[in-house]
Amino acid sequence: DADVTQTPRNRITKTGKRIMLECSQTKGHDRMYWYRQDPGLGLRLIYYSFDVKDINKGEISDGYSVSRQTQAKFSLSLESAIPNQTALYFCATSDLGGRGLYGYTFGSGTRLTVV
Amino acid sequence: GDSVTQMEGPVTLSEEAFLTINCTYTATGYPSLFWYVQYPGEGLQLLLKATKADDKGSNKGFEATYRKETTSFHLEKGSVQVSDSAVYFCALSDISGGTSYGKLTFGQGTILTVHP
Numbered sequence: 446d447a448d449v450t451q452t453p454r455n456r457i458t459k460t461g462k463r464i465m466l467e468c469s470q471t472k473g474h475d476r477m478y479w480y481r482q483d484p485g486l487g488l489r490l491i492y493y494s495f496d497v498k499d500i501n502k503g504e505i506s507d508g509y510s511v512s513r514q515t516q517a518k519f520s521l522s523l524e525s526a527i528p529n530q531t532a533l534y535f536c537a538t539s540d541l542g543g544r545g546l547y548g549y550t551f552g553s554g555t556r557l558t559v560v
Numbered sequence: 561g562d563s564v565t566q567m568e569g570p571v572t573l574s575e576e577a578f579l580t581i582n583c584t585y586t587a588t589g590y591p592s593l594f595w596y597v598q599y600p601g602e603g604l605q606l607l608l609k610a611t612k613a614d615d616k617g618s619n620k621g622f623e624a625t626y627r628k629e630t631t632s633f634h635l636e637k638g639s640v641q642v643s644d645s646a647v648y649f650c651a652l653s654d655i656s657g658g659t660s661y662g663k664l665t666f667g668q669g670t671i672l673t674v675h676p
Contacts, residue, residue: 449603478663487564487649487666488604503663535603537664549664551603 448472451536451552458526458559466521466555468536474550476540477519479503479511482533482554491534494519526559533557562587566650566667573640573674581635581670583624583650591652593617593626593633594664598647607635607648640674647671 449470458464470477475496480488490503492511500511508530510522523530536552567582585591592611596604608617613628622637633650650667 480666485668487566487668488664489666490663493663537604549604549606551605553601553603 447553448550449536449538449552451534451555453555454553455556456558458557460527460559462526464523464526464557466523466534466536466557468519468521468552469517470519470536470538470550471517472538472550473516474538474540475516476538477513478537478539478549479509479519479521480535480537481505482535488535491521523557523559526557528559531557531559562591562652562654562665564650564652564665564667566648566670569669570671570673573672575642575674575676576639577674579635579637579640579644579672581648581650581672583633583635583667585631585633585650585652587631587652587654589654591654593624594651594653595622595624595633595635596649596651596666598649598669600646604649640672642674642676645672645674 452467478493479491482488489505491509492503494500494513497513512520534555537549539549563586565584594609595607597607598604608619610617610626613626615626617624624633624635647669649669651664653664
């Protein structure tokens with residue numbers, strides 16, 4: 446099994462629908478992140494969490510919300526999806542030190558299309 | 561705020577050619593620097609890293625040197641292979657100021673295609 450698992454891998458949804466993307470990890474890391482990837486823009490941070498009780502907004506949090514259910518699970522929700530949220534979404538984890546010296550571990554991504 | 565700028569792509573090379581992908585950064589503190597690689601249909605994988613000035617990260621024939629004076633971390637490989645075709649991301653993680661959030665800030669990515 447992958448260290449960081451994202452579900453679903455692909456999703457097509459309609460404008461205005463609520464959708465949840467899920468992420469679970471077996472790394473035992475405290476820190477988890479949601480990034481969005483758009484062509485030519487790299488990856489941009491949506492939300493991050495340093496432990497179950499700590500949730501922080503990233504640079505592009507508008508239109509998104511998150512839930513850290515357990516140390517291992519961190520889900521991203523789009524309350525009312527819009528077409529410009531069409532993108533590739535990545536979940537990642539890092540160790541407590543947060544320097545990423547041992548690298549962040551990324552999931553395989555969820556490709557979301559909003560029509 | 562912190563930022564990372566990579567050379568524009570896409571980059572197309574023949575097998576065994578020399579590769580350079582430029583990366584420069586802006587950071588208020590003293591960041592750690594990374595190169596990540598994304599193969600088609602996959603997530604990002606750490607390729608190499610450097611945590612202080614003049615450090616050289618290396619892996620799989622790729623190298624990058626942390627140049628504080630030019631705020632750069634250029635990726636190089638002496639002889640590329642078809643299997644190196646991927647998207648390459650430069651990134652930084654700034655832990656200064658006593659609050660180590662360790663968030664990664666990414667460049668826009670550079671698409672590399674290597675032909676036989």
